[in-house]
Amino acid sequence: xxxxxxxxxxxxxSLILTGCGNSGNTITILNWGDYISSxxxxxxxxxxxxxxKLVTTDTNESMYSKILNRQAEYDIVVxxxxxxxxxxxxxxxxxLDYSKLSNYEEGMFVxxxxxxxxxxxxxxYSGYFVPYFWGxxxxxxxxxxxxxxxxxxxEYGWRxxxxxxxxxxxxxxxxxxxxxxxxxxxxxxxxxxxxxxxxEQIEECMNLLSKTEFYAWGSDDLxxxxxxxxxxxxxxxxxxxFDAYYSxxxxxxxxxxxxxxYGIYAPKYHNNVFFDSLVIPKxxxxxxxxxxxxxxxxxxxxxxxxxxxxxxxxxxxxxxDDIFEDEDFADVVEIDAYNPALIINEEGSKAEVYxxxxxxxxxxxxxxxxxxxxR
Numbered sequence: 001x002x003x004x005x006x007x008x009x010x011x012x013x014s015l016i017l018t019g020c021g022n023s024g025n026t027i028t029i030l031n032w033g034d035y036i037s038s039x040x041x042x043x044x045x046x047x048x049x050x051x052x053k054l055v056t057t058d059t060n061e062s063m064y065s066k067i068l069n070r071q072a073e074y075d076i077v078v079x080x081x082x083x084x085x086x087x088x089x090x091x092x093x094x095x096l097d098y099s100k101l102s103n104y105e106e107g108m109f110v111x112x113x114x115x116x117x118x119x120x121x122x123x124x125y126s127g128y129f130v131p132y133f134w135g136x137x138x139x140x141x142x143x144x145x146x147x148x149x150x151x152x153x154x155e156y157g158w159r160x161x162x163x164x165x166x167x168x169x170x171x172x173x174x175x176x177x178x179x180x181x182x183x184x185x186x187x188x189x190x191x192x193x194x195x196x197x198x199x200e201q202i203e204e205c206m207n208l209l210s211k212t213e214f215y216a217w218g219s220d221d222l223x224x225x226x227x228x229x230x231x232x233x234x235x236x237x238x239x240x241x242f243d244a245y246y247s248x249x250x251x252x253x254x255x256x257x258x259x260x261x262y263g264i265y266a267p268k269y270h271n272n273v274f275f276d277s278l279v280i281p282k283x284x285x286x287x288x289x290x291x292x293x294x295x296x297x298x299x300x301x302x303x304x305x306x307x308x309x310x311x312x313x314x315x316x317x318x319x320x321d322d323i324f325e326d327e328d329f330a331d332v333v334e335i336d337a338y339n340p341a342l343i344i345n346e347e348g349s350k351a352e353v354y355x356x357x358x359x360x361x362x363x364x365x366x367x368x369x370x371x372x373x374x375r
Contacts, residue, residue: 094281094287184272
């Protein structure tokens, strides 16, 4: 298994779009960056004859805005848990007809995830999505410049994102340029629930973010900056660890060096667990093609190949069980720093899935976060 940190340039054969929208032979997917294998897309195109146009974005809020404002005729979108709820509540996505998904089976998803899907918080939108990947938030760090940074991060945890006096002089910290994730970092630091609707607590978190100096705000580029030595610490998603790990592995060819150089802190006692999913937005002009793609991704082989490339935890139980027994994957799985991506199956975990907090709270968060970014 070989993970490539930089995706090769996708060159997709596209049919000319008519005034009525996409041709029936093309689907447009709005996805996160570095979040799907080009080989899997190519296999889908060859098997179905449907061409794929891939568009990337870097936040759930950006996805929401693109769908709300109908910026393009997206056929598949890959939002996270709380944003699925918001899109469903606002009538922006279709409830799925599972009879059109021949590969869909009851009980096929990771059992701990299924428990989440069956909870009261997820039930109201459970018919709108097929889970794609899952993981957790974490603090990614590199010890290339500061050899004891792993010890500091493990000792102080979320404090390293906000307290500069506990870090070595010159240590560069990056923060995720996403309102919900940046807010979560502050909530984890202050000990608040990731789903608080208390406006005073939210404002306190935003004030903390505003007063803290970050060397960089970013998204997928944060992990690349750590790999390039531009950052030493950054808030990332758990799967981002693999990008840095395999980037160095290809550059230096020494696995032991990489294992010691990179790490991710993601505690079990207070953290986030997320799941991203495939949904069909009401911007779609090729719904049959969208169902064909979702059904394709529910196939064991396709899910395995995609999971091996991307590096996040697969949602299919069979793939989940097999991929962590792969000898090429074993060296990474054994790293304790990555195991927190599996935290929801451990007793005593207090990990929270983001909930949709309501449009009023969402507007409040966005307004405050805009001031943080443009202060």
